[in-house]
Amino acid sequence: MNIRLGDLLLSKEMITQAQLDEVLMDKPRNQKLGDALVDRGLITENKLIEVLEFQLGIPHVRLTNTEIDTSLISLVPKEIARRNLYLPIRKEKDQLVIAMADPLDFYAIEDLRLSTGFQIRPVIAGRTEIIKAINKMYGSSKKQTVDGTPNLEEVDASAVKIVDQILSDAVESLASDIHIDPQEKQVLVRFRVDGVLRSEQTWSKKLQSAIISRIKVMADLDITEFRIPQDGRINLKINMSKVDLRISIIPTMHGEKVVIRLLDLTKTNLNMSGLHFTEKNEEVFKSLLDRPNGLMLLTGPTGSGKTSTLYTGLSRLNREEVNIITIEDPVEYQLQGINQIQVNPSVGLTFASGLRSILRQDPNIIMVGEIRDAETAEIAIQSSLTGHLVLSTLHTNDAVSAITRLIDMGIEPYLIASSVTGIVGQRLVRKICKDCIEPYTPSEKETEIFLTRNLSVETLYRGAGCESCRQSGFKRRIPIHEVIQMDDIIREMILHKRSNDSIKKHFQENDTKWLFDDGLLKAKRGLTTIEEVIGVALAE
Numbered sequence: 001m002n003i004r005l006g007d008l009l010l011s012k013e014m015i016t017q018a019q020l021d022e023v024l025m026d027k028p029r030n031q032k033l034g035d036a037l038v039d040r041g042l043i044t045e046n047k048l049i050e051v052l053e054f055q056l057g058i059p060h061v062r063l064t065n066t067e068i069d070t071s072l073i074s075l076v077p078k079e080i081a082r083r084n085l086y087l088p089i090r091k092e093k094d095q096l097v098i099a100m101a102d103p104l105d106f107y108a109i110e111d112l113r114l115s116t117g118f119q120i121r122p123v124i125a126g127r128t129e130i131i132k133a134i135n136k137m138y139g140s141s142k143k144q145t146v147d148g149t150p151n152l153e154e155v156d157a158s159a160v161k162i163v164d165q166i167l168s169d170a171v172e173s174l175a176s177d178i179h180i181d182p183q184e185k186q187v188l189v190r191f192r193v194d195g196v197l198r199s200e201q202t203w204s205k206k207l208q209s210a211i212i213s214r215i216k217v218m219a220d221l222d223i224t225e226f227r228i229p230q231d232g233r234i235n236l237k238i239n240m241s242k243v244d245l246r247i248s249i250i251p252t253m254h255g256e257k258v259v260i261r262l263l264d265l266t267k268t269n270l271n272m273s274g275l276h277f278t279e280k281n282e283e284v285f286k287s288l289l290d291r292p293n294g295l296m297l298l299t300g301p302t303g304s305g306k307t308s309t310l311y312t313g314l315s316r317l318n319r320e321e322v323n324i325i326t327i328e329d330p331v332e333y334q335l336q337g338i339n340q341i342q343v344n345p346s347v348g349l350t351f352a353s354g355l356r357s358i359l360r361q362d363p364n365i366i367m368v369g370e371i372r373d374a375e376t377a378e379i380a381i382q383s384s385l386t387g388h389l390v391l392s393t394l395h396t397n398d399a400v401s402a403i404t405r406l407i408d409m410g411i412e413p414y415l416i417a418s419s420v421t422g423i424v425g426q427r428l429v430r431k432i433c434k435d436c437i438e439p440y441t442p443s444e445k446e447t448e449i450f451l452t453r454n455l456s457v458e459t460l461y462r463g464a465g466c467e468s469c470r471q472s473g474f475k476r477r478i479p480i481h482e483v484i485q486m487d488d489i490i491r492e493m494i495l496h497k498r499s500n501d502s503i504k505k506h507f508q509e510n511d512t513k514w515l516f517d518d519g520l521l522k523a524k525r526g527l528t529t530i531e532e533v534i535g536v537a538l539a540e
Contacts, residue, residue: 003056005033005104012051015042022271030240032085034102035127040269041476044434046468049124058103058122061089063129070137072096075116078138083240084108085130086122087137094118099125099133128172131239135168159210162203163218167245169200170262171238174476176303177262180215182208182255194430194477195303212249212256219247226256233330241265246330263332270308270315270333278513278521281483285424288485289313294421295384297371299396304427305479306393307332310367313391314338317365325361327354328369343369351376359383368392374409381411381419398515399425399482400500400507407497417491425482427515429528429536433469437461437526446530453517461526478527480519480537484512 006024009015019042027036037043053060072088075096081087085101086108096118100108103122113120125133166189170178175191187208189201203211216223219232234245246261277285288296296313298306311333314324318337329343329351339361341354351368352375358366359379370393371377384390394402402423406416442450442460450457463473484507493503508514513521519533 003104005102008051008055008104009037009043009048012055014047014051026271032102032105038127040271040274041431041434044468044475045126045128046435046466049126052103052124056103058124060124061099063087063089063099063125063133066099068133068137073137076112078134081134081138082131084112085127085240086112087125087130087133089123091118092121095121097121097123099123099130101125101127101130131168131172135165159207159214162207162211163214166201167236167238167243167260170260171241171243171264173200174264175262178258178260180211180258180260182252182257184254187211194472194474195428196430196472208255212258215247215258215260216249219245221247221249227251244332265333270312270335272312272316275309275312275481276478276522276527277481277483278518281481281513281518284422284483284485285313286316288422289317289389291389291421293384293387293389295381295390295392295419296421297399297402297423298391298393298426299399299402299423300393300426301395301397305477306426307369309424309426309479310391310393311335314365314367317389322364323362324365324367325358325363326367326369327351327358328367352379355379355383359388363388365389365391370394371406371409374411377406377409377411378415381415384419385415396425399423399484400503403494403503404500413494413497417486417494420486422483422485425484425515426479427536428477428479429519429522429532430472430474431476431478431527432461432529433463433466433473433475435468435475436464436466436473438464439526442530449530449534450520450524453520455517455520455524457524460523460530462529473529474532478522480515480522480533482512482514482518 006020010017010020015037023033023036023040034048038045038048049060052058066089068089069091072091075088084105087099088096089099090097096116098112098120100122103124109120109122166178170191173191173193175193177192179190179197181188181190186205187203188199189203190197191200213223218234221230221232229250232247234247236243236245242265244263244265248259249256272282298309300306314335318324318335325339325341327341327343331340331342334340343349343351343354351370351372355368355376356379366383366388368376368380368390371380380390380392394405396402396405403416407413439459439461442457446460447457463469465471465473469475489506490503493506516533516537519528519537520530522528523530523533
């Protein structure tokens, strides 16, 4: 049996050659192909398991329902088990049965045969299940607690294991944030997954100070200070993933509350296909990027994926002959070949001061993480008028409102009209889980909603709920957009301070699709649900 995973998936037409080539080129060297395909949403973990089980005749096991022989754990060091994503589960005569996420990893199988002396018989298990089983079998179960009156050493040791487990579970759950909430009689841990907070764990109140102190130590914060807010940062490798953690701690009535923002650096997808633009919107977006100068803005509320879209644009522009410099707060992704500056107000490095310095570095393209004040806006606009392509973000509810926001900051209308080339409005909607998606006939009310936008629909989709999506029917999020490009009529309207409604009317007459329209099109394609679109696109 000597078949490569990529060839197998190509033969089953589950991916295309172009997708395979792109993933092989972009993925980190130590990331397995199956993991990379799943992380990019090209296949689901369940679909991958199904095709391996059917095509290769390798059985699939559910570790949650499987009795694991704990005496075999000593045969495989924990780090090797985690690196290769396998776990010995039982012994049958001279064979060692191994649950593997990738049963086609022949190098791992051969190394295990040589190190244990057993013949290896692989069975397939999900990556998430394997990692959770490894954590449990090697002594990091999140069910550990300290009862009675623990001594200081016991509490500290438990806190280390608890924090490690919280972080590991959060990464595997694809959480964007961890909330550690002190309550009167317990400590509640919640994860934000796909934009929704959900309770995950509770811990004894006795462990509260030790857990928070452990996080403070990791983030190099003051463990003796609990009266004022503190912020920090941690870079870790969790479950073979490089993760950047932003720590925020504030005092509350029942103790310090911790919020941890997670950024998994190994699962960053900066391909244009990941933005899910319509054909027309992608064409306009690319044309804005290809201009030699001008100001392009990304708008939307906090957490709407604006920076990720900007990074995708920068990745497309990143060439040897181009000097790209960014100033950000914080630097979210580290891009090779791009000069990135971290804002540091404590030493006087603000967006405005940093932007002035950037202009002396002979840039072609400048990315300003966010325009927060008039000074930064003025410098960004002047930079765009003197031969630079400038990309930045604004916090507004829609694309057209960015014009009003700049005017409210005190920017002269003629400068806005001369510099701004286009604006992209963006929100995130939850994506229907691929493992439990099902079609249904839309109701009369849903059909009417589509008709109000001159769209017809015969079939809509929803997620039935399964273990893969934790019964939510959704897994991951995708953006919906509105993309507007300035023309001479709009510039005249800006100069004469015409209202947002007038400007919107002009764009609408030129067949511009707004956030709601784009969302309905994605619902029609089975990417999201109409309820999700209404809840996100029409939210003020």
